[in-house]
Amino acid sequence: xxxxxxxxxxxxxxxxxxxxIVGGGVSGLxxxxxxxxxxxxxxxxxxxxxxxxxxxxTKWDPSPDQLSNRVSSITPASQAFLxxxxxxxxxxxxxxxxxxxxxxxxxxxxxxxxxxxxQLDAAGAPMAYMTENLNLQQALLESLxxxxxxxxxxxxxxxxxxxxxxxxxxxxxxxxxxxxAVKLSNGSTLRARLLIGADGVNSPVRSYAGIESRxxxxxxxxxxxxxxxxxxxxxDIAWQRFLPTGPIALLPMPGGKASLVWSTTPKLAAHxxxxxxxxxxxxxxxxxxxxxxxxxxxYTRSDPEEIEAEFEWRDGMLPMEDEGAKFPVRVVEVQENTxxxxxxxxxxxxxxxxxxxxxxxxxxxxxHPLAGQGLNLGQGDVASLMSVIxxxxxxxxxxxxxxxxxxxxxxRYPANHVMLGVVDKLQKLYCTDSKPVVALRSAGLxxxxxxxxxxxxxxxxxxxx
Amino acid sequence: MRPLLNxxxxxxxxxxxxxxxxxxxxxxHVPTNCLQKLFLAAGSGIYSFFNPRRGxxxxxxxxxxxxxxxxYRLRDVMLSDPTGRRILRERPRITSKTLxxxxxxxxxxxxxxxxxxxxxxxxxxxxxxxxxxRYIDDAECAYVxxxxxxxxxxxxxxxxxxxxxxxxxxxxxxxxxxTLIPMTGIxxxxxxxxxxxxxxxxxxxxxxxxxxxxxxxxxxLINVYWEEVLDxxxxxxxxxxxxxxxxxxRQLRKLKISHL
Numbered sequence: 001x002x003x004x005x006x007x008x009x010x011x012x013x014x015x016x017x018x019x020x021i022v023g024g025g026v027s028g029l030x031x032x033x034x035x036x037x038x039x040x041x042x043x044x045x046x047x048x049x050x051x052x053x054x055x056x057x058t059k060w061d062p063s064p065d066q067l068s069n070r071v072s073s074i075t076p077a078s079q080a081f082l083x084x085x086x087x088x089x090x091x092x093x094x095x096x097x098x099x100x101x102x103x104x105x106x107x108x109x110x111x112x113x114x115x116x117x118x119q120l121d122a123a124g125a126p127m128a129y130m131t132e133n134l135n136l137q138q139a140l141l142e143s144l145x146x147x148x149x150x151x152x153x154x155x156x157x158x159x160x161x162x163x164x165x166x167x168x169x170x171x172x173x174x175x176x177x178x179x180x181a182v183k184l185s186n187g188s189t190l191r192a193r194l195l196i197g198a199d200g201v202n203s204p205v206r207s208y209a210g211i212e213s214r215x216x217x218x219x220x221x222x223x224x225x226x227x228x229x230x231x232x233x234x235x236d237i238a239w240q241r242f243l244p245t246g247p248i249a250l251l252p253m254p255g256g257k258a259s260l261v262w263s264t265t266p267k268l269a270a271h272x273x274x275x276x277x278x279x280x281x282x283x284x285x286x287x288x289x290x291x292x293x294x295x296x297x298x299y300t301r302s303d304p305e306e307i308e309a310e311f312e313w314r315d316g317m318l319p320m321e322d323e324g325a326k327f328p329v330r331v332v333e334v335q336e337n338t339x340x341x342x343x344x345x346x347x348x349x350x351x352x353x354x355x356x357x358x359x360x361x362x363x364x365x366x367x368h369p370l371a372g373q374g375l376n377l378g379q380g381d382v383a384s385l386m387s388v389i390x391x392x393x394x395x396x397x398x399x400x401x402x403x404x405x406x407x408x409x410x411x412r413y414p415a416n417h418v419m420l421g422v423v424d425k426l427q428k429l430y431c432t433d434s435k436p437v438v439a440l441r442s443a444g445l446x447x448x449x450x451x452x453x454x455x456x457x458x459x460x461x462x463x464x465x
Numbered sequence: 466m467r468p469l470l471n472x473x474x475x476x477x478x479x480x481x482x483x484x485x486x487x488x489x490x491x492x493x494h495v496p497t498n499c500l501q502k503l504f505l506a507a508g509s510g511i512y513s514f515f516n517p518r519r520g521x522x523x524x525x526x527x528x529x530x531x532x533x534x535x536x537y538r539l540r541d542v543m544l545s546d547p548t549g550r551r552i553l554r555e556r557p558r559i560t561s562k563t564l565x566x567x568x569x570x571x572x573x574x575x576x577x578x579x580x581x582x583x584x585x586x587x588x589x590x591x592x593x594x595x596x597x598x599r600y601i602d603d604a605e606c607a608y609v610x611x612x613x614x615x616x617x618x619x620x621x622x623x624x625x626x627x628x629x630x631x632x633x634x635x636x637x638x639x640x641x642x643x644t645l646i647p648m649t650g651i652x653x654x655x656x657x658x659x660x661x662x663x664x665x666x667x668x669x670x671x672x673x674x675x676x677x678x679x680x681x682x683x684x685x686l687i688n689v690y691w692e693e694v695l696d697x698x699x700x701x702x703x704x705x706x707x708x709x710x711x712x713x714x715r716q717l718r719k720l721k722i723s724h725l
Contacts, residue, residue, distance in 0.1 A: 291544065294544055
């Protein structure tokens with residue numbers, strides 16, 4: 001008996017947790033909230049570590065006319081899960097916009113497909129909820145704060161993970177060797193029965209567990225921005241046009257705003273970020289409305305007045321009846337400091353689990369944003385892992401046991417792999433303007449667009465219900 | 466006894482294939498469907514093969530065979546260039562009204578305007594001999610075709626190819642390589658069938674190689690705002706566009722040279 005490190009028993013005990021979650025993003029916080037919401041797991045001792053300060057989320061005081069550029073599309077399945085664990089009630093509803101119609105088209109051939117919830121036999125049911133990640137984070141933190149005092153999740157924010165090693169401690173009659181020991185920048189070391197990696201693409205937890213992550217970079221950057229539309233289009237439509245340089249998507253946000261996700265070449269992304277704000281808006285409009293030849297020409301211009309004049313001329317030639325049906329309302333303003341870009345990549349881990357370790361969200365997989373699935377795959381992971389932990393607790397099994405965790409991996413890996421694969425193939429299929437490929441993909445799209453049962457099937461997969 | 470064609474539904478059905486057309490998209494537009502274009506192309510093609518002087522028929526052949534993807538391609542070539550865009554935006558027309566031929570005659574030697582006017586006088590033609598576009602179903606593509614047609618005489622002027630049939634064929638091949646307008650290719654391939662073997666040999670060994678090489682490597686001629694380059698030196702413009710002047714066809718004919 002006794003500690004091999006020579007420290008006192010009580011020191012160690014206070015730093016021993018059932019679950020240590022590394023990462024205070026949406027996935028990590030959702031798992032924490034879910035653990036506290038379930039009657040089976042609410043008694044578990046849970047810690048959450050986040051390198052950045054969580055104050056911006058806890059003290060979030062949003063102004064109605066400002067929107068963060070970090071926005072996510074939440075599928076009905078994810079929303080239902082957040083509802084189930086009691087988090088959705090804390091989300092500011094006035095900062096959520098749902099859409100029930102999605103219009104996607106080929107920028108080269110113009111072939112189109114429209115999804116609307118009428119085809120799901122659920123008129124008016126949302127296809128997704130758009131909201132700022134901060135709105136979700138504050139709701140998750142709020143719900144965590146509601147738990148009874150002695151049972152709260154211990155949150156270490158502004159605290160970095162310095163090192164993860166295998167513990168060599170012995171606690172009472174529990175053998176802590178093989179438990180991960182997480183050394184924090186505040187000096188303490190947490191021992192975890194189950195260590196969760198919700199720490200993003202370059203996950204330190206994954207490195208500790210020695211899990212290989214595979215994939216490739218798309219050679220594209222995702223440019224995001226918060227935009228103001230000419231007027232608030234009461235139709236709740238998500239728009240996406242596939243350009244050969246990458247898809248551009250406009251997602252409706254509350255109050256006549258919209259969130260832009262423009263996947264494009266790194267060079268163009270840099271150009272678009274540095275462009276005069278007015279000219280940037282014009283280029284967004286051009287990217288949805290004009291011919292590729294016009295768009296490619298406008299990319300080479302930087303005089304705002306010239307861009308404006310060229311756009312007005314070409315836009316004026318579009319048929320009136322396409323307005324509001326084939327492309328979105330015009331963008332008139334980009335909110336200051338919301339233009340940002342990040343490299344797009346595909347990554348998938350060989351495994352999500354190791355002894356006493358499980359990975360969720362971006363730590364396990366990263367995908368192209370074209371299907372709006374990034375956050376939702378993470379939510380799916382959390383829901384699956386939760387039910388595995390619940391079952392283990394009910395059966396009295398060790399929640400850190402790899403055999404227990406394998407069940408989570410077995411359930412999520414194939415589902416995620418299919419989604420990553422489909423998104424990856426779509427990306428590759430649409431990032432070309434080769435004539436035969438365009439002809440084939442357009443014919444294919446038109447077949448799909450004319451067959452409601454296929455559309456229903458796709459919608460089912462994409463919404464998760 | 467029932468009349469043979471009493472079935473009005475059947476008649477309407479047949480009509481829907483033969484007469485049903487879209488509304489007119491620009492002044493002078495004659496909307497046509499695929500079948501009608503096919504007849505137009507066949508009729509004008511056969512007739513102009515035997516009467517190559519019927520410019521109106523060649524124009525009709527050009528319009529009836531103008532496959533939309535190739536016309537949109539040519540339009541996109543214009544949309545990708547500042548001058549091309551300006552031409553599409555301003556849609557200038559070349560006629561004896563918009564172009565003062567008498568003034569061009571007074572231009573210094575070797576300017577585009579002078580060479581063009583000399584060429585008009587030499588060949589005895591006027592810019593007004595060009596028919597308006599009628600059978601192209603997109604207003605902007607119709608203008609592109611109109612512009613090509615009205616600039617055709619400038620192409621003669623800048624290449625120095627004469628309006629005699631051999632020169633016309635060589636220029637057609639050059640235009641096909643440069644614009645991909647189907648009619649120019651059809652003309653360049655089929656028209657030589659009417660020529661003498663010597664003439665065909667001259668085209669094959671001298672003018673077609675020149676036309677394909679220069680047409681494909683030169684800048685798109687459709688993007689030249691001819692009205693604005695009239696006072697420029699013709700050789701300088703040729704260099705800028707990347708065109709070598711072909712051997713003088715009239716000279717070669719005189720000397721009966723069929724290969725170099």
